[in-house]
Amino acid sequence: MDALFAIAGRDFVISVSDTSNARSIVRMKKNYDKTYKLSSHTLMSACGESGDIANFSEYIQGNVRLYSVRNSQDLSPSETANFIRNELASSLRSRNPYNVNMLVAGVDRNTGESSLYRIDYLAAMSKVPFAAHGYCAHFVYSVMDHEYKEDITLEQGFAIVKKCLTVLKERFIVDFPGFTIKVISSSGIREYSTNDI
Amino acid sequence: MARRYDSRTTIFSPEGRLYQVEYAMEAISHAGTVIGILSKDGIVLAAERQATSNLLEQSIGSEKIYEMNDNVVAGVAGLTADANILINQSRIIAQRYLQKYDSPIPVEQLVRRLCDMKQGYTQFGGLRPFGVSFLCAGWDSAFGFQLYQSDPAGNYSSWKAACIGENFSNAQSILKQEYKDDDSEGSSSTAGTQMTMDDALKLTCLVLSKTIDTAKLTSEKLEFATITLKNNKPHIHIYTSDEIDQVLTKYDSVIKPSNND
Numbered sequence: 001m002d003a004l005f006a007i008a009g010r011d012f013v014i015s016v017s018d019t020s021n022a023r024s025i026v027r028m029k030k031n032y033d034k035t036y037k038l039s040s041h042t043l044m045s046a047c048g049e050s051g052d053i054a055n056f057s058e059y060i061q062g063n064v065r066l067y068s069v070r071n072s073q074d075l076s077p078s079e080t081a082n083f084i085r086n087e088l089a090s091s092l093r094s095r096n097p098y099n100v101n102m103l104v105a106g107v108d109r110n111t112g113e114s115s116l117y118r119i120d121y122l123a124a125m126s127k128v129p130f131a132a133h134g135y136c137a138h139f140v141y142s143v144m145d146h147e148y149k150e151d152i153t154l155e156q157g158f159a160i161v162k163k164c165l166t167v168l169k170e171r172f173i174v175d176f177p178g179f180t181i182k183v184i185s186s187s188g189i190r191e192y193s194t195n196d197i
Numbered sequence: 198m199a200r201r202y203d204s205r206t207t208i209f210s211p212e213g214r215l216y217q218v219e220y221a222m223e224a225i226s227h228a229g230t231v232i233g234i235l236s237k238d239g240i241v242l243a244a245e246r247q248a249t250s251n252l253l254e255q256s257i258g259s260e261k262i263y264e265m266n267d268n269v270v271a272g273v274a275g276l277t278a279d280a281n282i283l284i285n286q287s288r289i290i291a292q293r294y295l296q297k298y299d300s301p302i303p304v305e306q307l308v309r310r311l312c313d314m315k316q317g318y319t320q321f322g323g324l325r326p327f328g329v330s331f332l333c334a335g336w337d338s339a340f341g342f343q344l345y346q347s348d349p350a351g352n353y354s355s356w357k358a359a360c361i362g363e364n365f366s367n368a369q370s371i372l373k374q375e376y377k378d379d380d381s382e383g384s385s386s387t388a389g390t391q392m393t394m395d396d397a398l399k400l401t402c403l404v405l406s407k408t409i410d411t412a413k414l415t416s417e418k419l420e421f422a423t424i425t426l427k428n429n430k431p432h433i434h435i436y437t438s439d440e441i442d443q444v445l446t447k448y449d450s451v452i453k454p455s456n457n458d
Contacts, residue, residue, distance in 0.1 A: 003269045071303065071305075071306055073303070073339055075298065076300065077298065078299060078300065079298040082297065082298050082299035082300070083298055085299050086296070108337070110338055166217055
């Protein structure tokens, strides 16, 4: 039921996640942030099993932060994504694997290039220009496949995001109370409201 | 007096010294010299082989210079057998990092992990320290070219030019005199130096000729390596004997005068 999707331009990534925290027919919170800030220029959004998400994400956050403090330099987004995938892969063949899907978005501080990685609960990772997790993927991929071009600007990115939100409102049976929209660029992570875009 | 505190590595002397560590460093000061010089475009490592004989098959295997990773090459001074263990370990460390992060290990981190290992042997376990010092020359995207020296105590520091092994203090003073330092401030991430690779090779030959005992420098007695950038990627070149001969001939002018001293 969670909706996560993201789209990358040359030097930015827009990450969108819904803000509903629900179980079965009950919604427990309607302004729940599904993103986790890993460093000043890397953001992770996660969906799947509630307890696993929090546990795994906080574990990753801690380790990424430890690396920064130990080595006086941040992990790049690609190093972070590979680290996450490795941890998830190790847990896969344990007694109780983590059941978490995530999107890791970031901008490399040295090169200024953006990157987006889609990692699923089986620790399969791909570097992609746009991605989605959950039921929303069935709707949102159609829009992004149609609209996406290389090197889009931020405005063009927002336009695509708007179209995605529109199609979800039109055709997805579940009505979302709201969305967290965050943009990662060379100046860091900035949040936008659905009205701003 | 010192004799009482010698035998166990893991205890201090009353003066607050660790004798075993100091003795290890003493062992290294009798080993073959290794020189490292940092330039704008790369790093030169040169080493003197101590085991030379007509019967030695020297084209196979190194005694002094080893590749640790695609982006780090190290020169070793001290007990070769000890060095082999540490080199093996650092290669594993580098590969584990690559597997975990899909990115080459930053040079300082590799040196630090290696030094943490060496420090362990000075504090617990009751085993003697490693009788090895390293000169690690490497490149990473964060800090460019870097040269690190590490000793048996587990200390490490970054240098523009350094020397370990026999006659190292002699070599260090020559390097201090002759090294072309950067006059201006700024540029924190890359080495502030005006030396080119050519300058570095020349200075290396000069220092080698002054610190090595033999009458004539030949490729038999030397190991040479450089690390530079090719297509924005680090490129390690360990010289063959012919290539070393070429370098020695090229900078012959620098070598010859010193033999008249």
